[in-house]
Amino acid sequence: MSSAAPTFPITPLLPDIRASLAATPRLVLEAPPGAGKTTQVPLALLDAPWLDGRKIVVLEPRRIAARAAAQFMARQLGDEVGQTVGYRIRFESKVGAATRIEVVTEGILTRLIQDDPELAGIGAILFDEFHERHLAGDLGAALALDVQATLRPELRLVVMSATLEGERIARWLDAPRLTSPGRSFPVRVEHPPARTQESVEHHLARVARQALAENDGDVLAFLPGRREIARTQAMLEETVARDGGPLLPSPSGRGIGGEGTGEAGRRASPVPSPAPVGAPSPGRRGESTRIEIVPLHGELSLAEQQSALSPAEPGTRRIVLATNVAESSVTLPGIRAVIDAGLAREPRFDPNSGFTRLETVAISQASADQRAGRAGRVAEGTAYRLWPQSKRLDPARTAEIAQAELSGLALELAAWGITASSSDTLRWLDAPPSGALAQARGLLANLGALDGDSRIAALGRRMLELGATPRLGAAALRAPENLRPLVADLLALMEARSPLRGEQGRSDDFRVRVAALHAWRDRRSHGADAGALAAIEQASKGWRRRLDVRSAASGTPDSHAVGDLLLHAFPDRIARRDEANPLRYTLANGRGARLHENTALLGEPWLVALDLRFEARDSLILAAAPFDPRTLERDYPQCFVRERALRWNDARDAVEAFEEYRYAAIVLERRSVPVQPEDALPALLAAIRSKGLDALPWSEHAGRLRLRMQALRGWMPELGLPDVSDGHLLATLEDWLAPYLHAKRRLDALTAEELSQALSAMLDHPQRQALDAQAPDALPVPSGQMRRLEYAPDAPPVLAVKLQELFGLADTPRVGGGRVPVTLHLLSPAGRPIQVTQDLRGFWERTYPEVRKELKGRYPKHPWPDDPWTATPTHRAKPRGT
Structure with missing residues (x-):
């Protein structure tokens, strides 16, 4: 050293x-x-x-x-x-x-x-x-x-x-x-509030001017991404121009957007500044300073990055607008104030759609502390946090392995000799989720990178050598030699954000991005972000070197060339237009997707979906390219199948059979065929599970039988009665109900009598005898009548009976082997409730005399003896003349 x-x-x-x-x-x-x-x-x-x-x-x-x-x-x-x-x-x-x-x-x-x-x-x-x-x-x-x-x-x-x-x-x-304790100075933390409906960029630009006025040195501002940096820079530059302060051009000699301040800057409305940028800085003892607004993110050129990391010229103060690249990885000289939007852009994998998207998320408390610490490197500083002080952040960031798409990891593991069936594993700080890893291995097998045992195939090794993601590697390595220049462009474009701006930026046709890059390369009008296109061109040059391509693509490719190449990266995202709705498509996974109303792809019969926004019903296609279906038939013949398929028709409550020709879940041809008995049964059982037991024809008898069985199972578990709860009956349909559905094609072909028979058949003979004895459907009462017991889940059965029918009965009837007293609903001669009790003896002794007084005058034709113990029970009124 x-x-x-x-x-x-x-x-x-x-x-x-x-x-x-x-x-x-x-x-x-x-x-x-x-x-x-x-x-x-x-x-x-x-x-x-x-x-x-x-x-x-x-x-x-x-x-x-x-x-x-x-x-x-x-x-x-x-x-x-x-x-x-x-x-x-x-x-x-x-x-x-x-x-x-x-x-x-x-x-x-x-x-x-x-x-x-x-x-x-x-x-x-x-x-x-x-x-x-x-x-x-x-x-x-x-x-x-x-x-x-x-x-x-x-x-x-x-x-x-x-x-x-x-x-x-x-x-x-x-x-x-x-x-190591490091070196730091005290940092004062403030939470300047946002104004009503103020955007993050406006809020940050306003606080940046406040930070210049209140602090010496330079200002470092954290924003989630390149777009927000561009908009904020445009706002600050517009304010400086309006206030007449001295402004240095950004290190690139252009705005972030690539040409001047860009559309965002021209549209931004100025926000009043507490101290105009370019005015004498109180932190420099009245010395007049110039203001330099500097972007810092990963898409800048090497020269631009080096310029951003270099100290400012004497007499110049900087506002550095950075992504989280400046959080801890690089050192920026002269920073005395930090403005933190509290946001970062991170990849998130959505297993529902199979897409990884960059999402703007709240940072962790650990990241917020690191960002604030940047203000205290050389002297006391200030950190301005653009979120309420009451907001609580997660303590630390979540490991990417827990929320990312894992196909690249799965391919590396296969190359290391670790497969789905392997007992070997690595020593992980956080192991990859098993479900996401299995999904990734399935994708790699579909791409041809893994064999049937999840071992790496020759194509998989070539993908690793190329260094692209597995999807894009598959597309690149399957491309014909004459299309390799176009492949290099596609690799660069797929990994970058869209360079399209304004009206063009709303196009869902991915070919427009290719056309913009080629127009920029050919020095023709393109209407896109020149800075973004330059960065994409640099990446394309790198891919051309790796693909051993000597010249760049130019001009307009064949209308299907882009889609024909990219379908090898996304064979699972093939989409076919719905014949009844030109905006709706069926995806290879069976889900629906739709184009927006102003789509540039209207009328295209086949698309490969490159970007989707998942929605519960039909996902929205954000970017796609049309392709020639003959390419699909040629390169993925194994995905085309012709087979019988069954479908449940909800409207008819019936099973339908078809012969289908499909690509994955996309039906290309379908004709109706007769339903075979062996085909119908699985579909009927699946429909019952989907609809629930209420879809079955429950008669009163079947419902009561089920309640009795479940009650006795709880009262006397030693009898071993079957579980007839909803969950168990649905789980065991094959055992108890399937024999009664044999040869049926419709759910309503099952009768209520057959359903009762199916339940009864679950009991052997001793259990049936025990059920009738210990959980009877009805009980005899002293009047000589049989009165029905009403069963309910988790409650004693109820016997509703007229009071006169129980004369002479001292004790409450019991069921369940004598373990469960019946709940008596004692009724008046008109059938109205008088008393609810499980203590009949106590009723006769304590309550009956009061009831007799009250009801004797109301029902004079009915017997109301002084002594109910010895009276004759009856369900009739007194004979005439008595």
Whole structure:
């Protein structure tokens, strides 16, 4: 290291780090942003004896941070990048034969391990910013631990982060834990409220001007993505122009949108500023300053990123508008105020639609603390949080592995030898969800990347070599040679946000994006975001190199070329137009989808859906491309089947049979055929399960029989009566009801008598005898009549009987082997309730005299004896003349 190397907060801890790694092969290092862990730890380990001349690989989650870290370390050594210190990121590499420290992004590390499991020439892997919990970082750590455990026990592994679950990580790694206090100054936190119906961008732009007025130095503002950055920059630039303050152009020489301030800037209405941007800054003792508005996100060019990370010129103050790339991965000089919108854009996989979408989500408390800490690096600062102080954030961010689409992970696992049936597994901090992993393996099998046993196929290995996602890799590798230039464009366009703006931006025809890129490349009018197109072109160049394509595509492709290529990436998202509704489509998974009313794809019979918004009824197609169905028949013949199919017709309550020709769940041809008895039974049972037991023809007798059976089952479990609850009857339809549905094709063909027979057949002879004796349908009463018992779930049965019919009966009748007293509803001669009781003796003794007095005058023709114990029971009135 250079003798003039600066001192960092982590510097005093470096000897302990060296000593720990000399003694044990794993280490957990916690250090706040700005402590210097990213650049100082690798340099401090370069001459460690255990390294023995091998490389140190530093894993950085983001490309911006990887470049910046390599450049900073190289400067400290007095080298150029690519000598002792180099980096490798997607489509870009600066390493040489003498490189000892190699900073790589997450996908690069996985390839290093897969290509050389022994990691020959590598002595240590440092996982930086591990708290971000990217899927590729978790996989890289799990693979590295496997290598260390099986092939390279001397390999050193260091997990570093600013906000780390240190204790949990240390237990997972079985490693010591070191902590650096860092260097920070007090940060005052404020929550400036938004105005009524104020957008996030307007709110942030207004607070940015407040921050300039209230603080020295530069301002760092966090927004969720590129679009919000563009709109906010346009608002700030418009305000500066209106107020007449000095404004420097952004480092790119253009607005974020690529050409000036863009449409958002022209439409934005200015918001009054508490202190006009460009006015003398009170933080600079009245010195007049210029204002520079600087974007910082992953889609900028290398020169633009380097400019954003460089110190401002003297006499200039900056407002840096950044995504969460500036949260912890890079160092920005001169920041004294942070404005946090509290939002980030993260991938979320929707298993209902099978699509992964970038969603704007609330950040965690750990992220909010890190962002605020940026204001206290060099002096006291202020953090302005654009959410109410009462709002509570989740403590930490959720690991991406728990909410991402896992086809890429499943393919890497297959390449490592881990399959669905394998007993081997990796040592995960958070294991991938089994359901999502199974779904991913099914997709890979459909794409041809895995064989029937979920082992990796030749196509799967070529996908990994290409480095695209499995879907896009399948499309690229199946493409004819003459269409490889177009494939490179599609790979770049599919991975980027749409470059279309204005009216064009609402188009759901993906071919419009291709046309805009080709028009921009051919220097023709395109009406899209030139900056976005330039970034897409850079990515396309990278794909052309990997695909060994010498020239770029141009002009207008054949109308089906785009769809014919992309259907190999999305064979499960094929959509066929509904004959009755030209806006509605059936997807290969059987779900419905629709085009919006102003669609550019109206009339297309076949589409491959590239982006959907899931909705409960029919999902909305956001982007799609038409294709030639003959391509589908040629390349996916195994997905076309001709077979008998059964369908339940709700309107007729009947089973229908068809012979169908289908692609997956899309019916291409259908003709009605006779229903066979063996076909009908499963459909009838499925319909009953769907509709519930109320769909059956319950007679009063069948309903009462079921209640009696369930009651006696609870009273006398030793009898072993069957469970006739709703849940159990539905679960066992095949056992008790199926024999009575034989040869039936309609649900209403089952009679109430047959349903009663089905229930009775569940009992053997002794159980039937016990049912009649211990849970009878009716009971004899002293009048000589049989009176029905009414059964109800979880309650004693009820016997409703006229009081005169019970004269002479001392005790309440019992059922259930004498365990359950009947609830008596004692009735007047007119059948109206007099008393409800389970204590008949108590009624005669205490209540009957009062009842007799009250009712004797009302019902004089009926007997009301003084002594009910000895009176003759009767269900009739007194004989005439008595």
